[in-house]
Amino acid sequence: MPFIANTAGQQKQMLAEMGLTMDKLFSDIPKGLLCGQLNLPDGLPEQEVRGALAELAGKNSIDLTLFLGGGFYDHFIPAAVYSIISRSEFYTAYTPYQPEVSQGTLQAIYEYQSTICRLTDMVVANASIYDGGTAMYEAMMMALRITGRNKVIIDDSVNPIYRVMIESYTKNLKIEHVLTHCQTGLVDREQILAKLDNDTAAVILQNPNFFGCVDDFSDIAEAAHKKGALLVVSSYPISLGILKTPGSMGADIVTGEGQSLGMPMSFGGPYLGFMATRMEYVRKMPGRIIGRTKDRNGNDCFVMTLQAREQHIRREKATSNICSNEALCAMTALVYLSLLGKEGLRQTAQLCADKASYAYSRLTAIPGVKSHFKANWFFNEFVLDLPKDATDVIGKLIEKGFAAGFPLSRYYPDMKNCILVCVTEKRTKQQIGMFAEALESVL
Amino acid sequence: MKLIFDKSVPDRRGVTITRSDVATTVNIKKEFLRDKPAQLAELSELDVVRHFTELSRRNFGVDTNFYPLGSCTMKYNPKVTERIAAYPGFAHLHPLLPQLRGGGMLTQGALAVLYEMDMLLREITGMAGFTMQPMAGAHGELTGIMIMAAYHRDKGNKKTTVLIPDSAHGTNPASAAIAGYKIISVPSTDKGVMDVNALKKLLNDEVAGLMLTCPNTLGLFDPNIKQICDLIHSVDGLAYYDGANLNAIVGKARPGDFGFDIVHINLHKTFATPHGGGGPGSGPVGVTKKLVDYLPVSIVTKRHDGTYALEYDRPKSIGYIAPFYGNFAVILKAYVYILMLGKAGLVRVAENAVLNANYIRVKLQKHFEQAVKAICMHECVLTPSKGMLDSGVHALDVAKALIDRGFHPPTVYFPTTVHDAIMIEPTETESKETLDSFIEAMIDIAEVAKTDPEKIKASPLTTPVCRPDDTAAAKNLDLACL
Ligand SMILES: Cc1ncc(COP(=O)(O)O)c(C=O)c1O
Numbered sequence: 041m042p043f044i045a046n047t048a049g050q051q052k053q054m055l056a057e058m059g060l061t062m063d064k065l066f067s068d069i070p071k072g073l074l075c076g077q078l079n080l081p082d083g084l085p086e087q088e089v090r091g092a093l094a095e096l097a098g099k100n101s102i103d104l105t106l107f108l109g110g111g112f113y114d115h116f117i118p119a120a121v122y123s124i125i126s127r128s129e130f131y132t133a134y135t136p137y138q139p140e141v142s143q144g145t146l147q148a149i150y151e152y153q154s155t156i157c158r159l160t161d162m163v164v165a166n167a168s169i170y171d172g173g174t175a176m177y178e179a180m181m182m183a184l185r186i187t188g189r190n191k192v193i194i195d196d197s198v199n200p201i202y203r204v205m206i207e208s209y210t211k212n213l214k215i216e217h218v219l220t221h222c223q224t225g226l227v228d229r230e231q232i233l234a235k236l237d238n239d240t241a242a243v244i245l246q247n248p249n250f251f252g253c254v255d256d257f258s259d260i261a262e263a264a265h266k267k268g269a270l271l272v273v274s275s276y277p278i279s280l281g282i283l284k285t286p287g288s289m290g291a292d293i294v295t296g297e298g299q300s301l302g303m304p305m306s307f308g309g310p311y312l313g314f315m316a317t318r319m320e321y322v323r324k325m326p327g328r329i330i331g332r333t334k335d336r337n338g339n340d341c342f343v344m345t346l347q348a349r350e351q352h353i354r355r356e357k358a359t360s361n362i363c364s365n366e367a368l369c370a371m372t373a374l375v376y377l378s379l380l381g382k383e384g385l386r387q388t389a390q391l392c393a394d395k396a397s398y399a400y401s402r403l404t405a406i407p408g409v410k411s412h413f414k415a416n417w418f419f420n421e422f423v424l425d426l427p428k429d430a431t432d433v434i435g436k437l438i439e440k441g442f443a444a445g446f447p448l449s450r451y452y453p454d455m456k457n458c459i460l461v462c463v464t465e466k467r468t469k470q471q472i473g474m475f476a477e478a479l480e481s482v483l
Numbered sequence: 484m485k486l487i488f489d490k491s492v493p494d495r496r497g498v499t500i501t502r503s504d505v506a507t508t509v510n511i512k513k514e515f516l517r518d519k520p521a522q523l524a525e526l527s528e529l530d531v532v533r534h535f536t537e538l539s540r541r542n543f544g545v546d547t548n549f550y551p552l553g554s555c556t557m558k559y560n561p562k563v564t565e566r567i568a569a570y571p572g573f574a575h576l577h578p579l580l581p582q583l584r585g586g587g588m589l590t591q592g593a594l595a596v597l598y599e600m601d602m603l604l605r606e607i608t609g610m611a612g613f614t615m616q617p618m619a620g621a622h623g624e625l626t627g628i629m630i631m632a633a634y635h636r637d638k639g640n641k642k643t644t645v646l647i648p649d650s651a652h653g654t655n656p657a658s659a660a661i662a663g664y665k666i667i668s669v670p671s672t673d674k675g676v677m678d679v680n681a682l683k684k685l686l687n688d689e690v691a692g693l694m695l696t697c698p699n700t701l702g703l704f705d706p707n708i709k710q711i712c713d714l715i716h717s718v719d720g721l722a723y724y725d726g727a728n729l730n731a732i733v734g735k736a737r738p739g740d741f742g743f744d745i746v747h748i749n750l751h752k753t754f755a756t757p758h759g760g761g762g763p764g765s766g767p768v769g770v771t772k773k774l775v776d777y778l779p780v781s782i783v784t785k786r787h788d789g790t791y792a793l794e795y796d797r798p799k800s801i802g803y804i805a806p807f808y809g810n811f812a813v814i815l816k817a818y819v820y821i822l823m824l825g826k827a828g829l830v831r832v833a834e835n836a837v838l839n840a841n842y843i844r845v846k847l848q849k850h851f852e853q854a855v856k857a858i859c860m861h862e863c864v865l866t867p868s869k870g871m872l873d874s875g876v877h878a879l880d881v882a883k884a885l886i887d888r889g890f891h892p893p894t895v896y897f898p899t900t901v902h903d904a905i906m907i908e909p910t911e912t913e914s915k916e917t918l919d920s921f922i923e924a925m926i927d928i929a930e931v932a933k934t935d936p937e938k939i940k941a942s943p944l945t946t947p948v949c950r951p952d953d954t955a956a957a958k959n960l961d962l963a964c965l
Contacts, residue, residue, distance in 0.1 A: 041824070041827070041828050041831045042561075042823050042824060042828060043558070043559055043561060043755070043823075043824070043911075043912050044828075044831050044832065044835050044911050044912065045911075045912060045913060045914035045915075045917075046835060046838075046839075046914055046915055050914075050915045051834075051835070051838060053915075054838060054842050054915060055838070057842075057845075058841060058842060058845045060841065060845075060858070062834055062838070064858065065834075065837050065838065065841055065858060066735065066834075066837065067858070068703065068704040068705075068706050068857075068858065068860075069704050069706075069732065069735070069736050070706060070708075070709070073708070073709065073736050073740055073741055074735060074736050075609070075735065075736055075737050075740060077826060078606050078607065078734060078826050078829070079606055079826075080603065080606055080607070080821075080825060080826035080829070081822070081825055081826070082825040082826065082827070083822070083823055083824050083825025083826075083827065083828045084822050084823055084825065085823075086563050086823070089563065089567075089819055089822050089823050090563065090566070090567065092822070093567045093570065093815075093819060094570060094572075095592075096572075096592035096593075096595055096596060097567075097570040097571070097572025097573050097592055098572055098592065099572070099591040099592030099595070100572040100573065100576050100589065100590050100591070100592040100593050101580075101589035101590070102571050102572055102575040102576060104580075104589070106577060108577050108579055108580070108583070110579050111806075112577065112578055112579065112806070114575075114577065116501065118497075118498045118528075120497075120498075120528050120531065120532060122569075123532070124531070124532060124535045124536075126565070127535070127536070127539040128544050128545075128546035128547075128560075128757075129539035129540065129542040129543075129544045129546070129547055130535075130539055130542060130544070130759070130760050131544070131560075131757045131758075131759050131760065132544035132545035132546045132547075132550075132557075132560055132757050132758070133542050133543060133544040133545075133550075133758065133759075133760045134550075134552060134555055134557060134758040134760065134761060135555075135758075135760075135761040136760065136761065137552070137894070138543075138882065138886070138891065138892050139948065139951050140883065140886055140943050140946040140947075140948055140949060140950070140951075141541075141542065141543035141548075141886055141891055141892075141946060142541075142542055142543070142760075143484075143538070143541035143542070143946075143947055143948060144538040144539050144540065144541040144542035145542055145760040145761065147484065147486070147538055147541070148535070148538055148760075149760075149761075150486075150962075150963070150964075151486060151487050151488070151964075153962060153963050154486075154488065154963040154964040154965065155523065157963045157965055158521050158522045158523060158965065159521045159523075163962075163963065163965065164962045164963060165962075165963065167761070168761075168762070170618040170619065170622060170763075170805075171618065171805065171806055172806070173803075173805075173806050174618075174622075174805075181661075201803070201806045202806075204802060204803045205802075205803045205804060205805070205806070207802060207803075208629070208779070208801055208802030208803050208804055209625075209629075209804065211629065211632070211633075211801065211802065212629065212632040212636075212662050212663040213662075213663050254511050254512075254515045255515065256514055256515050280517070280521060281520070281521070282511075282516055282517060283511070283515060283516060283517055284514070284515050284516060284517050284518075285517055285521075288517070288518075297806075304574040304575060305574070305575060305576060305577050305578060306568070306573065306574050306576065306811050306812040307573065307576040307577075307578050307590070307593045307807070307808065307811040307812075308578035308805070308806060308807025308808045308809065308810075308811045309578075309618065309763070309805070309806075309807065309808075309809060309810035309811050309812065309813070310618070310762075310763035310810040310811075310812060310813055311806070311810075319960070322960065322962065328761070329962055330962070331956040331957070331960060331961055331962050332956070332961040332962075333951050333952050333953070333955050333956035333959075333961070334951070334952050334955060335948040335949050335950060335951045335952065336949045336950040336951075336952070337948075337949060339947070339948050341947075341948035341951045342951075343951045343953055343956050345953070345956040345957050345960070345962070346957055346960075348957075350653070351621070351653035351654050351656075351657035352652075352653040352654075352897070353653070354653075354657075355653045355656040355657060355666075356656035356657055356659070356660035356666045357660070358653065358657045358660075360657070360661070361621045361622075361624065361625055361654050361657035361658040361660075361661050362619070362621055362622075363619065363620065363621045363652075363653075363654050364619040364620060364621070364749075364751065364758070364761060364762040364763070364764040365619070365761055365762040365763075366618075366759075366762045366763045367759050367760040367761030367762045367763075368757075368759030368760055368761075368762065368763060369759075369762075369763060371760065374487075375531065375535060377523050378487055378497065378523065378524050378526060378531050378534075379497040379498050379526075379528060379531050380497065380498060380500075380523070381495070381496060381497050381498075381523050381524060381525045381526060382520045382521060382522060382523045382524075382525055383494075383496065383520070383525070384496065384497065384498055384500055385520070385521060385523060386520045386521075387500040388500055390507065391500065391501070391503055393508075393510065393511065394503060394505050394506065394507050394508060395503075395505055396510075397505070397508040397510045398505040398506070398508075400510075416510070417510060417511045417512050417515060418510065418511075419511070431584050432584070434583050434584055435583070435584030435585045438583060438584065438585040438586060438589070439585065443577065443580060443583060443586070446579060446583075447583070447584075450582065465500070465501060466501075468504060469504040469505050470504075
């Protein structure tokens with residue numbers, strides 16, 4: 041049998057030494073509850089399973105030129121990232137409960153936390169949450185705990201995938217959600233200020249927002265703080281190579297989807313939810329946290345700390361139910377950012393912005409294609425008004441080999457002709473030119 | 484060992500970023516830009532590789548050491564699954580592609596994996612339908628409790644509490660509480676299983692359901708399991724199965740047949756996907772027929788022509804709990820593992836997991852106390868003998884002494900209902916020779932503890948660090964190097 045070490049002879053010998061039989065070992069299961077042989081296929085040897093799965097992989101098209109983002113991005117991944125995280129000392133370990141034999145994982149996660157802080161200008165980060173959407177939900181719950189209030193304001197320029205997740209997560213709780221509407225691409229200050237009151241726990245925003253537009257929320261942070269509310273900002277970590285940081289805007293909790301930091305898209309996961317905050321809120325933060333301390337002999341070392349927040353100690357009073365997190369993805373992000381370094385991340389972000397700008401000028405030069413928003417500071421995604429239904433246009437472009445972007449009507453019913461186009465550093469000038477020609481040809 | 488930031492040298496580069504073929508345009512208002520770059524380390528590629536290689540040497544993993552961490556099922560992670568997950572057809576697939584017109588037909592291979600995995604898990608657990616979306620066991624628990632809440636909401640039931648045995652894993656009460664329920668703890672008998680009489684007294688119309696691990700965290704199969712599920716159903720409660728310990732019964736018995744309504748499975752435990760130093764995992768949730776409509780959006784369905792599609796129109800669904808279809812690469816690895824084992828292989832998994840655990844239990848019974856003197860399933864819970872405790876040697880000391888003998892420690896101090904618990908889960912992938920050397924080490928520790936307890940309490944001596952100061956860590960918080 042694959043992956044089972046003991047031979048039939050050894051199994052017999054072990055049973056004999058114990059004076060037991062296999063039936064006896066399972067005798068606590070009432071006879072009537074044994075299921076008999078399951079209706080499952082016979083096992084396959086490696087050669088056959090690889091053949092079968094290669095065939096399935098072949099049924100997925102990866103030859104499309106991607107202008108599709110929506111919070112999940114096709115960035116370049118240096119080969120060394122995969123080599124390093126493929127070291128089985130990392131990936132076959134588990135949660136570092138025993139620090140003496142887990143200093144590798146522990147130090148890496150401490151460095152990851154430090155890196156997230158350096159990226160966002162915050163002072164503490166946790167060791168990861170499942171994904172960007174769950175991280176936003178956890179930040180919201182954390183804000184409710186910190187303020188003891190029950191109302192949150194969330195703008196509709198926040199990734200709609202995150203918003204529907206938050207809606208599901210909180211369906212059984214009595215939390216007041218107020219949705220503000222983004223009309224111009226920039227968050228509407230008037231609406232937010234009108235809704236912000238002494239019952240508000242948090243204002244939840246995203247930068248760049250789902251439409252790709254860039255903003256500075258410093259004024260909103262100030263207004264929120266005046267009312268005793270927190271500002272939660274979700275960020276796209278690559279954009280922080282050049283964009284103003286949520287920390288410097290005065291954000292209280294920063295979250296985001298870390299997939300862009302060296303993780304392949306893998307049809308939806310595993311990804312990485314990151315979260316950072318101010319020191320004063322660290323005891324209200326969910327998830328594992330690694331700290332530096334001294335060992336018995338005075339050596340520097342790393343441990344899981346502030347565990348009294350967590351489910352294994354605090355049970356139903358824990359700050360979150362999370363146990364297994366996305367540790368290997370956090371390590372991936374650390375390795376990716378360490379390889380790019382200070383200048384590499386800045387260059388990558390700049391390249392994304394430059395190529396998106398170029399694509400924007402090429403695409404808006406097509407007759408009938410216009411920018412949807414007037415205020416048009418964007419990072420690497422932008423919204424175009426097409427002269428036709430965007431869903432149809434995207435369907436036609438798929439046939440021509442382009443994943444042209446995301447049809448916004450899926451979440452914004454009055455944006456039928458709007459498409460969200462994304463450009464990463466992987467797209468070439470030539471591909472952008474071909475895309476422009478293809479788009480023009482189907483309009 | 485130095486932090487990566489301390490190795491940084493100004494202007495050193497790790498990767499050369501691709502050359503630009505377009506003009507640099509400043510299309511962003513200056514106020515929206517950061518004033519100085521993020522202070523990331525500046526290193527060469529070799530520097531980075533050396534740093535992490537050095538770190539990796541400070542870790543035990545399943546590939547380097549026996550890792551009998553109870554409740555975590557640290558079995559061997561087959562290499563072929565890594566290879567397959569890296570196939571470009573899977574790794575480079577954008578999750579939004581099937582949501583574009585015409586995109587569904589370009590992702591048929593990935594949708595097939597999700598659909599076929601659903602079918603396999605239905606057969607393995609006896610449930611009527613699955614969601615693959617939960618991203619870990621605890622996330623599955625939350626999803627399951629949300630389904631429970633939706634069911635009661637729909638029926639107009641006013642349910643406020645969830646019953647959870649005292650021996651349960653911390654995620655169970657935490658998940659139910661986060662979903663808005665009050666928790667009531669159900670005591671165990673001195674035989675280590677649920678006290679059915681106590682359960683009966685706790686039953687009333689407020690009870691939304693019960694969460695149960697089976698075999699439980701003492702490694703015991705509760706022979707009253709069916710009666711327990713029936714009792715919960717008698718107040719229109721739902722029975723939730725925490726599948727963390729499915730490895731003990733996989734292929735031999737099914738939670739659906741016991742009477743459970745909602746089940747989560749930890750693919751990173753039973754189905755051999757790597758634990759990643761803490762994650763990622765995957766925690767698919769299965770439900771009985773009456774709950775299928777509540778499963779999250781979306782679900783993969785198979786059309787009459789044999790093609791696969793994503794179904795979004797699910798009016799009773801609890802909604803979205805993941806951005807897409809779950810931790811796809813993890814699900815894929817577990818799928819490959821099940822395909823390789825097949826029906827006969829899965830039965831052997833359970834049998835050998837239970838055999839190995841009992842072998843350790845029996846061989847150590849003269850040297851350690853058993854928390855419950857009975858045949859165990861996939862794991863056994865021991866405690867130090869009275870003699871060891873009298874000389875001041877506790878579960879933690881045993882754990883640290885094992886490290887010096889080349890073993891990753893078992894889980895200690897869990898379940899919390901047992902003082903000084905040492906929870907040993909060897910899994911089926913370990914050989915008799917490995918078990919024998921582990922047993923020998925445990926006996927040696929028990930002997931030394933009697934004659935020279937200080938020696939045990941001084942361990943570990945073979946690791947780069949020894950017994951970090953947790954109290955200082957929580958007091959003088961140093962959580963990031965800024
Ligand atoms: C019994 C039990 N339930 C639930 C969980 C939680 O699973 P996860 O860590 O995947 O969230 C665990 C994890 O160790 C467990 O042992």
